[in-house]
Amino acid sequence: MPSVLHHDRPRTVRPPASRRTERLAALAALTAAALSADVFWRMPSTADATLRALGGERVYATDVAVNGAPGSLAAYAFGETPATLSTRLARQLNVPLPAGAGRGAALLTHARKNSMQRLLVLPAAAGLGGCVVLAFEQTLRDAASASREPPAWPDGLPALNATPRFTAFCAKTRTRFVTAASGDAPEDAAQDAARALTGAGWSETPPGTPTFRLFVSGRKQCLLYANRANDSEGTLISLLLREGSTP
Incomplete structure (x- = not known):
């Protein structure tokens, strides 16, 4: 599957480990996990600083709409296992480690200052190693605005026996x-x-x-x-x- 992820800066030499994490990010983000919104991703966010400090490489960033309100999405590639990263991330954010995170993936929600962050830690495909984090972020005001109406089940997916908590959509990349x-x-x-x-x-x-x-x-x-x-x-x-x- 061809990757259309773009990078923050050009690179002419890329070691094998970096290529593996890049392929992982492309797989986990399904080649371009771009969602839609008006301009919002203007400056590095709280989540961005935290994930970079933990060793993440940002391989994609875009503006998004979450439950119809502005937000941002970025994808970060890591060389460690999701269980290890989830533990470090929960400790860094001072939030409880989700039950079952040691089995390979986790979803952490964190409110800090004026920011609401939802961090989805995804396991690698078999043989690739490492993990990827999809970081959704909104201001607390936009998150509160988005929570006033219950989110609807997205078009294009069969409705499941589950209640939507939050949704996002991008018309440009569908x-x-x-x-x-x-x-x-x-x-x-x-x-x-x-x-x-x-x-x-x-x-x-x-x-x-x-x-x-x-x-x-x-x-x-x-x-x-x-x-x-x-x-x-x-x-x-x-x-x-x-x-x-x-x-």
Whole structure:
């Protein structure tokens, strides 16, 4: 799958480890996890500074709309495992480590100063190593505005037996993202979502785990991830849908 991620600065020599993390970011972000909004990403954000300080390489950044309100999205590549990074990130942000984060992925939500951050730590594809973080960020005012109306299930994805928590969409790249709450265990929620996707004509493709799965339908790709954030919240299931612009 060709990557259309752009870099913050040009590089003429790239070691093998960097190429691996770049391919990982392209896979996890489904080649371009660009969402849409008016101009917002103007200066480095709190999340950007934190993730760079932890050793992340920002491979993509764009303006977004989250639940219809302005925000930003950036993708960061790391050479360490998601479990290790999730532990370091939770400690850095002084938030509880999500239950089940040691099994390979995590979703952390953090409010700091004037910023609301949602950080999705995704595992690598088999054989690539490392992980990628998708960092969604909004001002607290925009996050509060977005929370006044419950988010709707995004077009282009089959409705699951789960309640949307937040969504994002980009008309330019036809990329959609949703995180929803489910009363089922992560493995069961992922299996139910997989059945809904295959029933709608999608095909599952390796690599995958019981809670981290990839699907294709023509030129569309969908990443599915389920995790238990904590005992009180139950399971969160996230889907990232990308429609390829080239064959």
